[in-house]
Amino acid sequence: MLWVDKYRPKTLDHVMVHQDIAQNLKKLVTEQDCPHLLFYGPPGSGKKTLIMALIRQMFGPSAEKVKVENKTWKVDAGSRTLDIELTTLSSTNHVELSPSDAGFQDRYVVQEIIKEIAKNRPIDTKGKRGFKVLVLNEVDKLSREAQHSLRRTMEKYSAYCRLILCCNSSSKVTEAIRSRCLNVRINAPTDEEIVKVLEFIGNKEGLQLPSGFAARIADKSNRSLRRAILSFETCRVQQYPLTSKQVIPPMDWEEYIAEIASDVMKEQSPKRLFQVRGKLYELLINCIPPEIILKVVLFHALSYVCIK
């Protein structure tokens, strides 16, 4: 198991960063009925970790027993029937999915599939919560129509379904949805917090960390905890004992994008265009978001221009 998964805190009491938010969430679910929630913040800041710990707090360890299903749903779209393939992750009390995976058909996912999941009321056994939780990832990528449908679903099934929405940018979520949720902003962790997590992992793995090594990884991580932990594990695999001069390698996909920028800058011909297109497809197939690809290409391209 990768360290990012192995050392992901499972409960709200064990989180090492955003402890104040974790304690507030704990109070929220123990003292009162939980509202719909919208978690937003930069990639790798710890949103998913808090959401998973929150669900565990609500339903106990059974929330960790999840099954992954790849289902094809038949959806009625007026004159024709659409087949929509979606991956869901579910336990007895919660279901998680990314409706934006359905692309421009996302509104059918919200109108039909989410409605179907939301209206199945869980059995209200004594002492247990009488609602189920629906976790929706990347809601900022949903189309306007899908977001409007989502707003209606939120209202209609709020008696026995709580939505936990997760995204990077809340400004791309409609005001109507935002105002119906408790908004929880998860800031990118500071370098000091990242160093604390890396030292904790190093300690658990029984590693000797040279002085300043964790700080160098934190500095290169762009304040993403996931990235810092992945880099740390890569360094460990590349060389042990770790040395203070050891190079902290960039992510594979970043090197690949740098190559694309260099290809584009060195030669502008139909042949090169064809090669670059192939490389871009390769990145997209590996789930690197297009906006990140363009941002990094631009960054490298500009550095070429500046050198000239």
Ligand SMILES: Nc1ncnc2c1ncn2[C@@H]1O[C@H](COP(=O)(O)OP(=O)(O)OP(=O)(O)O)[C@@H](O)[C@H]1O
């Ligand atoms: N509060 C925390 N304390 C300690 N480690 C954490 C904490 N939150 C996250 N981590 C570590 O950072 C990794 C990345 O966090 P997480 O997946 O929650 O980020 P995210 O904000 O959901 O990212 P993305 O938006 O890219 O999906 C986790 O796998 C975990 O190892």
